[in-house]
Amino acid sequence: MRTTKQKIFFGLKITAAILVLLILGLFSFRNSLLEQILAKSTAKAATEYDCDFTIQSAAFEGLSGVNFTNITLVPKKADTIFRIEKMKTSVNLMQLFLGDLQLGTLKIQNGYVQLTKKGKVRNFEAFLKKDEEDVTTGDEKKDYAAYAYRIISKVLNLVPTDMNVENLVFKLNDNGRKATINIQRLSLINEKIETIINVKTNTFIQNWRIKGTANPRAKTADIRFFNVDSGAIKLPYFDERYHLISSFDSIRVNIQNISKSSGELHFDGFASITNLKINHPKIANKDVVIKNAKFDYRFLLGSDFISVDSSSTVQLNKLKLHPYLSYETEKDTLYKLKVVIPKMKAQDFITSLPDGLFSHFQGMEATGFFSYNLNFKFNKDKPNQLVFDSNLKKENLRITKYGEANLNKINSEFVYRAIIKDVLQRPILVGASNPNFTPLDQISPYLQKCVLTSEDPSFFTHRGFINEAFKQSIVKNIRTKKFSRGASTISMQLIKNVFLTREKTLSRKLEEILLVYLLENNRISSKERMLEVYFNIIEWGPDVYGIGEASQYYFQKKPIDLTLNECLYLARIIPSPSKFMYQFDTDGNLKESSKKVESFLTNIMIKRGLLSIDDTIYKTQPVLISGAARSLLKIIPRDTIKIDSLIIPKLTPMPVITTKK
Secondary structure (H helix, E strand, O other): OOOHHHHHEEEHHHHHHHHHHHHHHHHHHHHHHHHHHHHHHHHHHHHHHHHEEEEEEEEEEEEOEEEEHHHHHHHHOOOOOEEEEEEEEOOOOHHHHOOOOOEOOOOOOOOEEEEEEEEOOOHHHHOOOOHHOOOOOOOOOOOOHHHHHHHHHHHHOOOOEEEEEEEEEEEEEEEEEEEEEEEEEEEEEEEEEEEEEEEEOOOOOEEEEEEEEEOOOOEEEEEEEEEOOOEEEEEEHHHOOOOOEEEEEEEEEEEEEEEEOEEEEEEEEEEEEEEEEEEOOOOOOEEEEEEHHHHHHHHEEOOEEEEOOOOOEEOOEEEEEEEEEEEOOOOHHHHHEEEEEEEEEEEHHHHHEEOOOOOHHOOOOOEEEEEEEEEEEEOOHHHHEEEEEEEEEEEEEEEEEEOOOOHHHHHHEEEOOOEEEOOOOEEEEEEOOOOOOHHHHOOOOHHHHHHHHHHHHOOOOOOOOOOOHHHHHHHHHHOOOOOOOOOHHHHHHHHHOOOOOOOOOHHHHHHHHHHHHHHHHHHOHHHHEEEEEEEOEEEEOEEEEEHHHHHHHHEEEEEEEOOOOHHHHHHHOOOHHHHHHHHHHHHHOOOOHHHHHHHHHHHHHHHHHOOHHHHHHHHHOOOOOOOOOHHOOOOOOOOOHHHHHHOOOOOOOOOOOOOOO
């Protein structure tokens, strides 16, 4: 009988022998394994991607090292994708035996990777196809956590623990828009990263650096990206391709943890950027600058959801907020967004707004505090159940000084100038000094009712925004996959016209929202005064502004004398006043389609109790354009000769009397 110690010793010898045999077996078959992998890669490149993948030589060095020379990947009908002169790497033999590739060390000398587009031909087109393994069919659902963890693990396995790269160039040529990133040196030794990178485009040349630490096996990293030369780092290619000019002083990316437990993938860390500058015509008409921004993130992925956890924090200067974003597919497809801004000083919020994005708020001062909560949920399968709740709580909040947009001016006489297609229009004096200015009590009640019904039925009860309108707008825009419907109130139109421009930029829309909130929720002006200004500034035709000019231009009347039909007409043309002439036929009468819209608007007003049957007694009278606007109607004069021939009866010719001579 063997003793316990003898059994343990014997077991260890057996285990050691098995390991030795396994290592010898792997050592014996490693060349075969390498050849099989290379042959498989070559065949896959040819059959699936229509490319020639070649390696001039490949041989093992030592136990796990592999040397390659002249590696190329060339599409059969396009430019070479990459070529590497020399590459040496070490692989994990156990992982290789199991069919997976894990790099230990990597050395690259002299090579390039290029992406080209000539006309419509892209040399990387074939690689944009989805991998068959990643395509789900039928009711099969993708496990997001497992899928993401598998992809991340594969990518990190290809990142060596020790690396030295010399003269590796990345080239981009998009029909003449070129960018070249030359990695003159990149090293990863003992988890420390050092680089020397030269960047060249059609518009600039810079030298970049990347420094920090990385451990691909532990799935951690802390990397800083900055410019060696004076000035900020510029983003290449995007300035020429998308007219997006952007730069920054430095970026830091930190990955603290990537782990999977209980079916959930956790991804934790932070990212920060300093002096980010962006310029794009769709964002603002000037540079947008964010001095300091940081995102402490926690991503969570499960079998049926992807989310940014609410413990994440976004910081813009002194402003901090907690976002929650989620995409769920357990039953229905759900999109969720929650934003929480904890209690903060109002002045800190104002000074934290990005420069250039909120120009009209520069110089504004405020006292007090506020907090904010947003809750948004969209069910793709049940779109009508959309949730949109926005709640701001104030604590002694008061505006003590206005910035460029002085909202108080709406209460006194001021000069208004519309901007159409970037052209400043003639000045309009809004006040009693202008003979065309019309006080609210001198505007036909019919017109007030018609305009409010068509433009903003709840104007006197809402505080600048209509939540239900926002919901309907969001649903339609999501369905059409474009911005096809807005939710503009009279308050929003007033702010846009009086204080802002008509430019379609993100900056203008964000400023509009904040200014409307300030105007409506700080009792700066009465609703009656706001409506009065609105009636006296809106465009009502070509170079026609305000109801005083409009009533004369169309009907040669004062606003108080307008009939119901005339008011219905004026309310309908507000969205497109410069195209009013297309409402009429060649006889100068309203087209049937226009009459139907008027009847629809009339019925709505009757149902809401704004009109009675008595008000519509004279509605059958036609709308007659008698003012200067009539010259723009395409009226075809009748042929009076033909009309007379139809009216005058034919005369019996007199008999010819002849006399005999």
